[in-house]
Amino acid sequence: MVTTPLGDLAVRVSGFGPAKVVLWPSIFTDGHIYDGLVSRLAAEATFFLIDGPGHGLSRGVSREFTMAEAASAWLAVMDSFGLSRAVVGGVSWGALAAxxxxxxxxxxVxxxxxxxTPMDVSGAHxxxxxxxxxxxxxWMVRGKMFRDGVAGSFFDPGTLVSNTAYSQAFHGMLAASDPVALSAAVRSVILHGEPLRSRLARISVQTLLIAGKEDALYPLEGQASAALLLQDGRFEPVAGRHISPVEAPDEVAASLRAFLSNDKPA
Structure with a gap:
């Protein structure tokens, strides 16, 4: 547990490789969405896997917060592990925070x-x-019908059927969550967020942008156009819907491996 401006956040350290990679998950998920990446890249990177506020083992806060506060919490995590610099990233909410x-x-960074990444999420609209x-x-997160609805948006129908370990982790985490803290985080992201697209050109570091080819929440065309706004960006479409490290772990791991070693895609 790491004390941050957004409460104590659970951080799991996995892998033993030289690259230091700090990852934050999507809403309605926790750091276990990255288990497939860790198993494939453990010799190449040490992963610091954060459970976002109100998710997983992180109790979170009952109030809404900004992505600037999430960034401060992220830096508190890095400070606690003595990381002056690291590769940072995430899925959806995690991407916004990163x-x-x-x-x-x-x-x-x-x-x-x-x-x-939800490039155009806007609290104004x-x-x-x-x-x-x-x-x-x-009000409904502990009910299986709502959780199944989230799963249907996030994953291809066969994903949770074939990946029973993650299916149990996904449903178990949400069923045991504190609805007040979890919903505060969800509202912070989707009802009060600031659009990222208009700020992408200000990102100066090398950036890998991964998108699911069948992601109905944030379609591929919008992700591809956003990638063109980056100063130093690489765009990698992969199979599946919204949670690419779970949907397409081999493709995402291969993209990360090339990105971390600075190899250009074939």
């Missing part, structure tokens, strides 16, 4: 990994779908 670190503290998700996070 991008905020790169924007506000670029000297702490060696490289940036953005996966399945929240969508009806997002309002319903936020409502469900507060």
């Amino acid at each position: 991008a905020e670190v790169a924007l506000t503290a670029p000297g702490r 060696e490289r940036l990994i953005l996966m399945n 929240p969508k009806f779908r997002d309002r319903m998700i936020a409502f469900g996070a507060r």
Whole structure:
């Protein structure tokens, strides 16, 4: 547990390789979405896997917060492990938080990994779908019907059937969550977020942008156009929907391996 401005956050350290990689998950998930990457890249990187506030083993806070506060929490995690610089990244919410670190503290970021990123989420104009998700996070998250709905948006139908270990972790974590803290985090991301797309050109570090080819939440075309705005970006579409490290671990691991070694894609 690491004390941060957003409460005590659980951080799991896995792998033993020389690269230092700090990852934050999507809403409705925890650091276990990265287990497949760790098993494939353990000799090449040491992973610091954060459970976001209100998710997994991180109790979180009952209030809403900004991505700037999430970035401060992220830096507190790095400080606690003596990481002056690291590769930072995440999926969806994690990508937004990682991008905020790169924007506000670029000297702490060696490289940036953005996966399945909500480029245009805006608190000024929240969508009806997002309002319903936020409502469900507060009042319905412990019910299997709501969890199945989230799973249907996040994963190809066969993913959780074939990956029973992660399916149990996904449902178990949400069923045991504190709805107040979890929904505060969800609202912070989808109802009060600041669009990232207009700020991408300010990101100065090397950036890998990964997108799911069948991600209906944030379609491939929008991700591809966003990648063109980066100063030093690499775009990698992979199979699956919204949680690429779970949906396509081999493809994501191969992309990360090349990115960490600075190899160009074939």
